Amino acid sequence: MEAAGVTPPLLELVGVSRRFGGLSVIDDLDLRVEPGEIVGIIGPNGAGKTTLFNVIGGVLPPSGGKLLFAGNDITHITVWNRCRMGIGRTYQIPKPFSKMSVFENVLAAAVHGGGLSVKSAGEQAEEVLRQTGLLGRATLNAERLSLLDLKRLELAKALAQKPRLLLLDEIAGGLTGGECDVLLDIVRNVHAHDTTVIWIEHVIQALRKIATRMAVLYGGNLIADGAPDMVLANDRVRSVYLGEVT
Amino acid sequence: MRSSSLQTNIVRSLRILLLLGIVALTFGPLYLDLGHLRFFTEVFSLLVLAMMWNLVAGYADIVTVGQHAFVGIGGYAFYAFAAKADLNVTEAMIAAGLLSLLIGIPITAVVFRMRAAYLAIGTWVVAEVCTLLASKIPGFGGASGITLPSTVIRAVGANVEARFSHLYWMALALAVVCFIATALLLRSRLGVGLMAMRDNEEAAGSVGVNIVVCRIVCFLWTALFLGLAGALLTLQNLRIQPQASFSLIDYTVYVIFAVVIGGIGSIEGSIIGVAVYIGLRSAFSDYGNLYLIFLGAVSIAIMLAEPRGIWGLVRRYLPEDVIPVSHRYRPKTEATPAE
Ligand SMILES: Nc1ncnc2c1ncn2[C@@H]1O[C@H](COP(=O)(O)OP(=O)(O)OP(=O)(O)O)[C@@H](O)[C@H]1O
Numbered sequence: 001m002e003a004a005g006v007t008p009p010l011l012e013l014v015g016v017s018r019r020f021g022g023l024s025v026i027d028d029l030d031l032r033v034e035p036g037e038i039v040g041i042i043g044p045n046g047a048g049k050t051t052l053f054n055v056i057g058g059v060l061p062p063s064g065g066k067l068l069f070a071g072n073d074i075t076h077i078t079v080w081n082r083c084r085m086g087i088g089r090t091y092q093i094p095k096p097f098s099k100m101s102v103f104e105n106v107l108a109a110a111v112h113g114g115g116l117s118v119k120s121a122g123e124q125a126e127e128v129l130r131q132t133g134l135l136g137r138a139t140l141n142a143e144r145l146s147l148l149d150l151k152r153l154e155l156a157k158a159l160a161q162k163p164r165l166l167l168l169d170e171i172a173g174g175l176t177g178g179e180c181d182v183l184l185d186i187v188r189n190v191h192a193h194d195t196t197v198i199w200i201e202h203v204i205q206a207l208r209k210i211a212t213r214m215a216v217l218y219g220g221n222l223i224a225d226g227a228p229d230m231v232l233a234n235d236r237v238r239s240v241y242l243g244e245v246t
Numbered sequence: 247m248r249s250s251s252l253q254t255n256i257v258r259s260l261r262i263l264l265l266l267g268i269v270a271l272t273f274g275p276l277y278l279d280l281g282h283l284r285f286f287t288e289v290f291s292l293l294v295l296a297m298m299w300n301l302v303a304g305y306a307d308i309v310t311v312g313q314h315a316f317v318g319i320g321g322y323a324f325y326a327f328a329a330k331a332d333l334n335v336t337e338a339m340i341a342a343g344l345l346s347l348l349i350g351i352p353i354t355a356v357v358f359r360m361r362a363a364y365l366a367i368g369t370w371v372v373a374e375v376c377t378l379l380a381s382k383i384p385g386f387g388g389a390s391g392i393t394l395p396s397t398v399i400r401a402v403g404a405n406v407e408a409r410f411s412h413l414y415w416m417a418l419a420l421a422v423v424c425f426i427a428t429a430l431l432l433r434s435r436l437g438v439g440l441m442a443m444r445d446n447e448e449a450a451g452s453v454g455v456n457i458v459v460c461r462i463v464c465f466l467w468t469a470l471f472l473g474l475a476g477a478l479l480t481l482q483n484l485r486i487q488p489q490a491s492f493s494l495i496d497y498t499v500y501v502i503f504a505v506v507i508g509g510i511g512s513i514e515g516s517i518i519g520v521a522v523y524i525g526l527r528s529a530f531s532d533y534g535n536l537y538l539i540f541l542g543a544v545s546i547a548i549m550l551a552e553p554r555g556i557w558g559l560v561r562r563y564l565p566e567d568v569i570p571v572s573h574r575y576r577p578k579t580e581a582t583p584a585e
């Protein structure tokens with residue numbers, strides 16, 4: 001359908017809405033993400049950021065509109081097939097496989113999302129655990145991890161799928177400056193290996209260091225979208241977001 | 247926390263105990279009297295039922311209260327193949343298992359449209375319909391059922407001793423095959439996904455686990471083994487009868503109690519659960535149906551203390567499972583993990 005030589009956006013949302021009963025959380029939202037971008041998404045609490053990820057990941061069907069991934073309509077594709085197509089995500093509130101070891105948590109992602117055999121998935125899991133600093137906890141049951149480590153595990157599971165599009169939902173909260181720099185290095189590294197990133201974060205200073213583009217979600221739609229410095233300098237953004245939450 | 251060598255040794259001992267137990271049971275007919283042979287034959291069938299309910303409910307989150315449907319289908323199919331089609335006993339059993347699997351396919355289509363409470367009711371309704379249909383098939387004895395022809399009974403063994411011994415070995419073989427096959431299933435690619443589903447279904451989907459395929463495989467897996475168990479139970483009871491062959495209480499309700507007490511979401515739990523259930527039943531046999539109430543109370547108490555039952559409690563103090571279905575981390579590189 002598209003002209004030869006023109007790559008479609010990696011992700012495209014066209015008029016996407018999501019309501020919960022009478023509550024309209026996302027309202028006719030358009031978004032295009034090109035391959036290679038790192039898009040930072042900010043917005044006040046309850047703005048619908050996580051809901052947006054749930055719609056992109058396929059956990060929640062949209063109430064209206066459609067989604068395209070690399071030019072393919074994925075609106076009616078299941079969660080696991082979106083994952084296998086290359087959409088990896090973390091959960092803001094971690095959802096570990098609590099009775100499985102940390103290693104097996106990541107193994108499951110590498111086997112199913114990454115489509116690897118159990119053996120090569122094991123190697124991939126080891127590599128990702130080392131990368132995310134969890135290797136020392138590999139044999140522990142996930143239920144025994146601290147919240148910080150659970151967030152690392154969320155990242156490790158998403159990375160083990162070798163996603164083309166990585167959705168990060170508030171994984172920097174609670175990190176020290178040094179830990180945050182480590183995280184930024186990890187994201188830079190996967191980005192260098194052809195992964196496009198959308199990152200929701202309240203820690204704006206961290207996001208600002210890495211995002212190639214920033215978008216602000218407010219009132220069900222994006223009220224600003226563009227270069228990070230421009231977006232953060234925008235008057236409307238300052239009043240609705242920076243003014244509210246500091 | 248590093249696990250002490252004591253804990254590791256306990257796990258090792260339990261494994262050896264399990265193996266020795268199976269070996270000792272293999273020679274059961276050499277030292278057990280008829281009453282105990284019959285008793286263990288029943289226990290082996292119950293083990294199969296428990297492992298299967300645990301697989302669908304504990305891993306695939308299909309909380310069925312209709313698994314007696316497949317037990318009954320297996321029984322009736324066995325009668326058809328052995329008494330009507332004149333297959334030998336082994337062939338008839340296998341054919342009964344396969345037919346049960348086959349009938350499971352359209353049932354998945356009905357059942358998988360529902361979730362949670364609707365699913366429970368749906369599976370139960372399907373089982374009731376099967377019971378009713380069984381009583382309407384011409385030539386199968388209607389509502390009062392029919393006894394297996396003596397040729398089939400004699401084919402199992404010429405006299406009572408031989409028959410009980412052979413039935414015992416068949417039931418043991420079925421339980422061991424079911425146990426090993428299910429453990430291997432859990433160790434496979436699909437099994438990794440099943441364990442993830444058990445712990446968090448939404449997150450399992452998000453890491454690429456195909457929930458629908460996992461559910462269907464588990465459901466049909468149980469249809470096969472429940473059908474085989476049904477055939478075996480028919481051979482043991484020597485007859486088919488709708489209410490008895492499709493017994494909600496014996497093949498589903500008690501089994502649920504046993505699995506819940508022993509621990510849902512693990513094979514160990516099913517084994518412990520059957521042992522505890524049998525123990526309670528023997529201890530309370532004088533009290534009639536009072537033990538049903540007691541059984542319910544015990545399972546509720548255990549659920550409140552530890553949702554994963556007795557095995558969940560024990561497992562807290564052990565470094566790993568006794569039945570090694572999980573994938574252990576074995577470092578590939580020489581670098582020791584830093585703390
Ligand atoms: N499954 C759901 N059912 C009903 N309402 C929901 C559901 N999920 C989210 N909401 C509502 O949608 C709104 C947006 O929630 P969401 O979690 O997407 O916000 P958020 O931008 O991620 O907030 P935060 O910064 O606190 O994480 C909230 O009012 C929330 O209560």
Ligand SMILES: [Mg+2]
Pocket residue numbers: 049050051092169
């Ligand atoms: Mg959120």
